[in-house]
Amino acid sequence: DTPQFEASQSDICCIEDDRTGLSLETLVRGFADNLFYVQGKYPGNATLNDYYMALAYTVRDRLLQRWLNTIQSHLREDVRVVCYMSAEYLLGPHLANNLLNLGLEEQIRRAVEATGLSLDDLIAQEEEPGLGNGGLGRLAACYMDSLSTLEIPAVGYGIRYEFGIFDQAIRNGWQVEITDKWLQLGNPWEIARPEEAVEVKLGGYTEVYHNSQGAYRVHWHPGRTIKGVPYDTPIPGYRVNTANTLRLWKAEAPQDFDFQAFNTGDYYGAVKQKILSENITKVLYPNDEQIEGKELRLAQQYFFVSCSLQDMIRMHLNAGGSLETFHQKYTAQLNDTHPAVAVAELMRLLVDVHHFQWDKAWDITRKTFAYTNHTLLPEALEKWPLELFGRLLPRHLEIVYEINNRFLDRVRVKYLGDEGHLAHLSLIDEQGERYVRMAHLACVGSYAINGVAALHTELLKQDVLHDFNELYPGKIQNKTNGVTPRRWLALCNPRLTDLLRETIGEDWLVHLDQLRKLEFFVDDAGFRERWRGVKQANKQALSAYVREHLNIDIDPNSLFDVQIKRIHEYKRQHLNALHIVSLYAQIKLDPNADIVPRTFVFAGKAAPGYFMAKRIIKLITSIADIVNNDPDVGERLRVVFVPDYNVTNSQRLYPAANLSEQISTAGKEASGTGNMKFALSGALTIGTLDGANVEIREEVGAENFFLFGLTAPEVKQLKQQGYRPRDYYKSNPLLKETIDLIASGYFSHGDRELFVPLLDSLLKYDPFLVLADFQAYVDAQKRVSAAYCDTENWTRMSILNSARMGKFSSDRAIREYARDIWKVQPLPIELEGSVEFFE
Ligand code: CGF
Ligand code: PLP
Numbered sequence: 001d002t003p004q005f006e007a008s009q010s011d012i013c014c015i016e017d018d019r020t021g022l023s024l025e026t027l028v029r030g031f032a033d034n035l036f037y038v039q040g041k042y043p044g045n046a047t048l049n050d051y052y053m054a055l056a057y058t059v060r061d062r063l064l065q066r067w068l069n070t071i072q073s074h075l076r077e078d079v080r081v082v083c084y085m086s087a088e089y090l091l092g093p094h095l096a097n098n099l100l101n102l103g104l105e106e107q108i109r110r111a112v113e114a115t116g117l118s119l120d121d122l123i124a125q126e127e128e129p130g131l132g133n134g135g136l137g138r139l140a141a142c143y144m145d146s147l148s149t150l151e152i153p154a155v156g157y158g159i160r161y162e163f164g165i166f167d168q169a170i171r172n173g174w175q176v177e178i179t180d181k182w183l184q185l186g187n188p189w190e191i192a193r194p195e196e197a198v199e200v201k202l203g204g205y206t207e208v209y210h211n212s213q214g215a216y217r218v219h220w221h222p223g224r225t226i227k228g229v230p231y232d233t234p235i236p237g238y239r240v241n242t243a244n245t246l247r248l249w250k251a252e253a254p255q256d257f258d259f260q261a262f263n264t265g266d267y268y269g270a271v272k273q274k275i276l277s278e279n280i281t282k283v284l285y286p287n288d289e290q291i292e293g294k295e296l297r298l299a300q301q302y303f304f305v306s307c308s309l310q311d312m313i314r315m316h317l318n319a320g321g322s323l324e325t326f327h328q329k330y331t332a333q334l335n336d337t338h339p340a341v342a343v344a345e346l347m348r349l350l351v352d353v354h355h356f357q358w359d360k361a362w363d364i365t366r367k368t369f370a371y372t373n374h375t376l377l378p379e380a381l382e383k384w385p386l387e388l389f390g391r392l393l394p395r396h397l398e399i400v401y402e403i404n405n406r407f408l409d410r411v412r413v414k415y416l417g418d419e420g421h422l423a424h425l426s427l428i429d430e431q432g433e434r435y436v437r438m439a440h441l442a443c444v445g446s447y448a449i450n451g452v453a454a455l456h457t458e459l460l461k462q463d464v465l466h467d468f469n470e471l472y473p474g475k476i477q478n479k480t481n482g483v484t485p486r487r488w489l490a491l492c493n494p495r496l497t498d499l500l501r502e503t504i505g506e507d508w509l510v511h512l513d514q515l516r517k518l519e520f521f522v523d524d525a526g527f528r529e530r531w532r533g534v535k536q537a538n539k540q541a542l543s544a545y546v547r548e549h550l551n552i553d554i555d556p557n558s559l560f561d562v563q564i565k566r567i568h569e570y571k572r573q574h575l576n577a578l579h580i581v582s583l584y585a586q587i588k589l590d591p592n593a594d595i596v597p598r599t600f601v602f603a604g605k606a607a608p609g610y611f612m613a614k615r616i617i618k619l620i621t622s623i624a625d626i627v628n629n630d631p632d633v634g635e636r637l638r639v640v641f642v643p644d645y646n647v648t649n650s651q652r653l654y655p656a657a658n659l660s661e662q663i664s665t666a667g668k669e670a671s672g673t674g675n676m677k678f679a680l681s682g683a684l685t686i687g688t689l690d691g692a693n694v695e696i697r698e699e700v701g702a703e704n705f706f707l708f709g710l711t712a713p714e715v716k717q718l719k720q721q722g723y724r725p726r727d728y729y730k731s732n733p734l735l736k737e738t739i740d741l742i743a744s745g746y747f748s749h750g751d752r753e754l755f756v757p758l759l760d761s762l763l764k765y766d767p768f769l770v771l772a773d774f775q776a777y778v779d780a781q782k783r784v785s786a787a788y789c790d791t792e793n794w795t796r797m798s799i800l801n802s803a804r805m806g807k808f809s810s811d812r813a814i815r816e817y818a819r820d821i822w823k824v825q826p827l828p829i830e831l832e833g834s835v836e837f838f839e
């Protein structure tokens with residue numbers, strides 16, 4: 001039967017007692033108590049951070065009953081639980097989001113103001129937990145929000161990195177990385193549960209033995225043991241009583257780590273062991289879509305997956321369940337292959353620790369996991385050298401071999417004598433150095449596989465997972481990504497939210513399709529005026545921010561053309577840069593050139609080791625330096641690189657955009673989620689037929705989307721024919737002029753070497769077809785400029801973009817996962833009366 005996903009929408013009510021009540025008096029009292037008793041400060045010596053902490057605890061106090069009730073109810077009702085396993089969660093700040101979801105903003109604002117402080121200042125004080133690189137981690141955060149809002153029993157499992165994604169500064173036009181010390185002033189949202197710590201083993205060797213019944217068993221003698229300590233953060237749903245748990249694991253040395261070493265007087269040896277243990281969760285690897293084959297990274301992956309599976313097994317057994325029914329009680333979603341070693345770990349736990357027969361264990365394992373693929377880029381498909389894998393996880397390598405042998409036996413039967421198929425499907429890559437292919441392990445060890453946008457899923461079936469699709473027809477399905485309307489509309493765009501509330505109510509917060517009602521207003525000139533007013537105010541706010549922080553004057557009336565995302569060649573920030581240079585060249589040739597004024601906004605981090613991406617940043621900042629200071633340009637062009645792209649900063653960028661740049665090479669961007677956030681706030685998209693752009697265009701209408709560029713099949717064909725980028729350069733005078741201007745040292749104080757690596761790569765290889773798409777992009781940009789001049793029509797298109805974004809809610813995505821993959825039901829949570837502690 002189909003699950004009911006109507007949120008129960010209970011009026012948010014905290015239990016009115018003197019601890020967690022909502023009256024002005026109780027709130028102020030709670031705030032003051034937390035400042036005094038938790039932070040240990042008087043108002044006289046409190047810092048802004050002390051006040052933020054005290055307020056966060058005051059909000060958390062009002063969330064705890066929901067959270068504990070949720071956990072209790074899930075246990076009592078013995079419900080099926082989704083475990084989302086993700087190495088990344090890019091949560092963004094909690095305070096404002098929790099106020100929104102709990103419906104407490106007004107009361108808390110009044111209480112804070114009653115003390116003479118400003119709520120906005122305290123909200124701004126929060127250091128965001130940047131435990132992710134970009135889209136994939138942010139998706140996990142949106143999904144946690146939707147799981148709670150839809151009242152689906154869920155736990156998010158991940159890693160509590162001590163240092164999250166680095167903070168980015170721009171110095172002399174280059175990216176500089178700064179350690180993200182997000183925990184340094186304390187994290188009021190988490191609760192450590194050391195009593196639920198588990199042990200994880202690494203290294204060592206295995207030994208075969210026969211048990212008392214003569215059965216063959218394997219014993220793993222690990223080289224070292226690490227303790228995993230869970231830190232829990234409640235994730236409240238929007239205006240429901242459900243608050244699911246995000247459980248992040250921290251690595252520590254086990255209690256007896258130093259026992260022997262200390263006894264033998266090896267003090268430094270003991271300390272070294274402790275540090276080695278803690279290193280595992282020290283830092284997030286800052287690469288998006290690029291594997292870094294470091295042993296520590298595999299250790300991180302294995303560590304959190306082993307902790308999580310042991311945790312699930314413990315809970316299941318404690319609740320009186322038998323492991324035979326483990327897969328009925330839990331389903332685990334593998335967010336990309338980062339947690340894919342879970343397949344081997346569950347087998348180990350079932351076979352070696354709980355003494356299951358292999359076949360039975362395999363049946364349970366395959367029914368437990370489902371796998372989401374997020375990329376087609378070959379450099380992002382994880383594989384581990386056998387030697388490294390075996391050194392760290394000797395038992396798991398044996399298990400992978402055994403899984404592979406049994407799997408290939410089945411494949412052999414199907415493809416009689418066809419060694420090619422065997423080699424393609426094998427979990428071990430045998431061409432040259434041998435590797436474990438993590439995507440293959442995830443495909444074989446799961447009951448469902450999904451892509452993240454329709455085009456991506458099709459390409460997976462045709463290409464990267466072609467043989468698996470043939471072997472398991474129907475197993476690969478599509479689940480187009482979505483974003484939470486709570487953070488990405490209500491929270492980040494309060495002006496638009498007010499207008500929506502007045503016009504169509506607020507049902508869209510949980511039923512994003514309701515935005516369709518806006519279509520009734522597109523022909524209402526008064527409404528369009530107000531719509532423009534909102535966008536203008538958002539642009540003014542961004543202009544003020546840019547003025548204050550970057551000392552650049554931008555014109556809020558200009559077209560705000562925004563590209564914000566990780567810096568990557570496939571995302572083609574350099575294509576955007578070439579367009580800017582082409583406009584600038586036009587002005588230099590004809591100072592009176594009629595150019596629609598534009599402000600180009602960029603933001604994004606480059607992986608620290610990604611040479612080309614860092615040069616792209618330097619190119620953009622160098623262009624900005626020249627263009628912004630050239631009197632010939634006047635007000636017509638501005639280029640701004642906003643440093644330190646993260647959730648906090650993104651929240652002021654999406655709402656201010658007129659134009660959203662989604663210009664990846666077709667077939668390379670699996671989905672994109674930034675594209676959805678822009679359109680939700682009324683930006684129009686200039687984009688290729690890539691990832692979710694395809695579906696966005698379908699929804700908003702081709703006439704409300706600026707399409708350009710080669711399609712995925714055309715890209716493939718051009719590459720097969722032998723792509724010669726230099727031919728485009730030679731035959732297109734505008735392109736030649738643009739590239740020559742950069743090469744001449746014009747943007748680099750005469751330094752002709754600075755951009756050689758970038759330009760050489762474009763002219764010689766151009767792996768992402770920048771030059772092939774250049775003219776089509778320039779032409780589409782001309783259409784954009786013309787359209788922007790027709791203010792009324794642009795506003796119509798903007799309204800229609802927002803109005804038709806219903807599909808891209810993460811609630812829709814999670815409903816689909818729940819219905820088609822997980823088969824889970826929501827459980828509304830009752831709030832029982834006031835907690836009686838000591839009777
Ligand atoms: O996942 C991505 C992003 N880089 O994190 N992938 N990975 N790996 C894709 O490239 C995006 O297209 C996608 O939107 C995101 C979430 O699925
Ligand atoms: N990083 C942050 C902070 C985001 O908000 C988003 C948006 O989803 C992303 C990365 C991913 O952006 P895109 O989908 O454009 O790659």
